[in-house]
Amino acid sequence: MSTARKMKGCQEHTGYAYSVAMSVKHGLLALLERGPMYGYQLRVAFEESTGGTWPLNIGQVYTTLSRLERDGLVRPLPENDSGQRPYEITDSGRADLAVWFATPVSRTDRPRDELTIKLALALTTPGVDVRAVVQTQRGATMRTLQEYTRLKARSDGASDMSWRLVLDSMLFQAEAEVRWLDHCEASLVRYAVPAAGAPQVAPEAASDEVSRR
């Protein structure tokens, strides 16, 4: 299959949106497992748990709560004196949450990686210096890694543990990207551009990456 056709397949994939919706749903269920909360409290607790890296608007919270209620996973409680309506998790919600925690996240549900697509296309697009693309990206990712490390250096308290786990996840992902870019650069050093008219062959790294996705 040509690179362009593989890309077309990537664009049609909607797994990412599904994955994000699922994560918010189970995020709210996990928070309600601590005890009943109303919408605004859920929003604040969600953002605290993820160190503010995943902002939620209040509309998303209420939309998700409605769906959870429809599916019998949460139930509304009477309004409090301030007119806020707390929700509590149901037994079905607890069972659903337990399954979520017990099930690994599939790589195929994650977002398509624009960078992979960009490198694969850079290689086959006339006039594009693919090594420059690799170096520019590596510099940017390295800077990101440096900044995540600064943030990590600042967060020492035991109360920051959830935030540090989120930060570590971002650190390891950025590190993996730098390692992959190093690998691409080394592969490109050995790569000979095919003669005009000959079938294009992507370098080992880029083609492997695309075919896995």
Place this chain on the structure above:
Amino acid sequence: MTILELHSVHRMHGSGETAVHALRGVTLSVDAGELVAVMGPSGSGKSTLLNLAGGLDSPTEGEVVIDGTVLGKCSRRGLAALRRRRVGYVFQDLNLLASLTAAENVALPLELDGVGVRKARQAAMVALSEVDLEGFGPRFPDEMSGGQQQRVAIARALIGQRRLVLADEPTGALDSQTGEAVLRLLRSKVDAGAAGVLVTHEARHAAWADRVVFLRDGVIVDTSGPLDQPDELLTAPGSVQ
């Protein structure tokens, strides 16, 4: 204030057809309070750069300057004294002398430099407490964990007037948590005014530096410094999925 300068440094090993050009015109400076990481694949010249920066090797061309002193103009004796007084080294292993206690290891550079034993040991005790190893002075290296040994090595690297620390894969044999603790310590020592060069092949470790230079085939192909506003990363559109 600039502590380390490399000006158009070349290093050639061997000659003729078998010559290996380990470094080709590398220019780099490191200020007090700055940590610079050097990354690159095996054979890219990282260790050669570190050896030249520490005066353990001499460039074929170009100049290395430490604290204003041009190494190429020093006598052998002068160079040895400068290494002893100005430069500290932290390596992946073979850091400490097994027959000496932690305090004796840390005090060694001062004693070699003519400082009295009593005064040197006192300074060593202070240096050990600064790396959270108070009370570990009488222990021998084999009575300490790998992470503790690296802490001793960092204490020794920066004892006395030395303000340049050169670290070659200092976290190599350590697990990720212990390795991170060593890097935090190195970072805090640099923040307190030292200059540091860290050679590593792990981007996550290099990220503790202010600047990261990428070496390939003896040439610096890329340099990255940090952004000014780290918090923006967390709020930028699409920053975290």
